[in-house]
Amino acid sequence: MVAKGRGKRVTIGDVARAADASVTTVSRVLNEVATVDAALAHRVRQAIADLGYRPSAAAQGLARGRSGTLGVLVPDLANPHFSDLVKAFSATVRDSGARVLVMDSDEDPDVERDLAEDLIRYADGLLLCAPRMPRADLAALASRGVPLLVANRRAPGLALHTVGVDFHQGVLAVCGHLAQLGHRRVVYLAGPEGSWANRERLRALAGAEAFGLHVTVLACGSTTDEGYAAAERALEADGTALVAYNDFVALGLLSRLAELGVRVPEDISLTGFDEIDLARFSSPPLTTVAVPRSGLGRAAAVALVRLMDGNTDGDDALEDVDAEALPVELHVRGSTSAPS
């Protein structure tokens, strides 16, 4: 039977005593090391089970010099973009025997820096997702000796290891699709000011203008509410297509347009970005760009683990920084058609 109640913690010493072995031996069977005599090993395992012993993570961490924990910092866990990423990251990391400490900065750059500084005390490595903090803070973290990986933000000149999604190509695909359909004037409902994701989109939009597509940029945001609220302004901007920062904005727009009696795509075309599950189920279904959220999480996990393994002597091999820019995929559905 397992000991019940709130007694003192069972230690490796207790197990050793119970199994009439040394702590080293117990440690060995625990870590599946060397050739421990079968009978002895069995006794130890028995004792472990009897006593309900679990090694203390703190003690192991201290002795080993690493915690077996990776830290992830996201701006908003409630955003499917990040929860999917974290999910995939955790699952992948777990396969290499580690755990994940997740923190949510609530989109606040200051909170973000503080949490990151706290996180590195616990973790062997750090994944920063779309960090909002200023370059200087990022640089400070980077020079801190902890394996650091940044997802979806580039910081030119900072020698950061990064993974990311090719937003640029995605927006270009959207614009190309629209242009082929015959659209010439599109309205972009912009995302959060500071975000790299938004800057990337703007950059791509600028590229599209070179192909003769005229783009009007309207400040909006990243939520359904903001999309809903921006609908009337968007209509006034006089385009034949609306390019939303993401699917939430698009669905907000769609909702308001329906109320206003504006038909999609007959009266105006609409595109989302960063495909969410529900995009297929709106009326009409949304033309949008699928980004590999889980793929990004997996890639980040692999990259970070590799970073930590080869951490013998610092900043070598930074040549393949940004090697990872995961491809995206345009999904054409009912919300886009030729302009009337």
Next chain:
Amino acid sequence: MVAKGRGKRVTIGDVARAADASVTTVSRVLNEVATVDAALAHRVRQAIADLGYRPSAAAQGLARGRSGTLGVLVPDLANPHFSDLVKAFSATVRDSGARVLVMDSDEDPDVERDLAEDLIRYADGLLLCAPRMPRADLAALASRGVPLLVANRRAPGLALHTVGVDFHQGVLAVCGHLAQLGHRRVVYLAGPEGSWANRERLRALAGAEAFGLHVTVLACGSTTDEGYAAAERALEADGTALVAYNDFVALGLLSRLAELGVRVPEDISLTGFDEIDLARFSSPPLTTVAVPRSGLGRAAAVALVRLMDGNTDGDDALEDVDAEALPVELHVRGSTSAPS
């Protein structure tokens, strides 16, 4: 300046040396303890800054006997229900100086048990969200000495501390609303087999039958896809209203119904549950039940912290188990009307 590069870890000893103080003193200023001489304290803080020193979490944890970390285990982080809960939980817990270790069991009961057993090695306390594991495993965990809190699952006879949402009342409210509108035959699209949330809904539905509402139960699931796929079966069941397990299912149904030319609510009424942000933005907007996800997260945090503070002698005060059953709120919108 902060030391750069990947040198050996800076320890409290290094700081002591640099500040010409003892480690004890450094520890004191670190923990804001006692009256350390102002000048000395200042020297120490200076050294800390100069060296870029951060105390090792593992060492602190080992010495203090607690990690300052709480564990949370959810079936699916990508589900807004849980990500919102975790977000609120983390934020609240952070205010009392702790961190949160999040794990995702991917809805697998076995994985769930293993992760929970692993989590307790790291954490001072554990929050199990809607655990899918069998009673026996739950009981084993409970008798393990770690402060344990269970959210959204009741385990009769197990003396578990729990917090939860009043699903029962929510479903009753939905049924009442429908009945008042004049509906007599409703179809319930059921959620995951084993889930407590689904059982609670069924129980409430049974209660509603006592009021003369006839309920047909159809197996379905919890995703938009499953809702979409169930639409035609639901129609055949011959009710005047569809009660979906949750909003995802409802939106899937809505999407398919639109394709089939069935109008909501004119031809058939539809309700969701567990209001998601997008529920307000569908066409028509969804009548659904808002559950206090963040409130649940906060309540869990408060309860768990209290549990850990008063952990002097075990299973007292279990009288107020289940004291927390957070109220829900019916939001009537366009997807319900009187039957035709």
Next chain:
DNA sequence: CTGAAAGCGCTAACAT
């Protein structure tokens, strides 16, 4: 007010 020293529970040389 400050410091020396004994652990916290585990791992990893280093013997045997």
Next chain:
DNA sequence: ATGTTAGCGCTTTCAG
């Protein structure tokens, strides 16, 4: 193959 023992970095009595 197994055991002894010295740390890992920090907190915390206990003296001074």
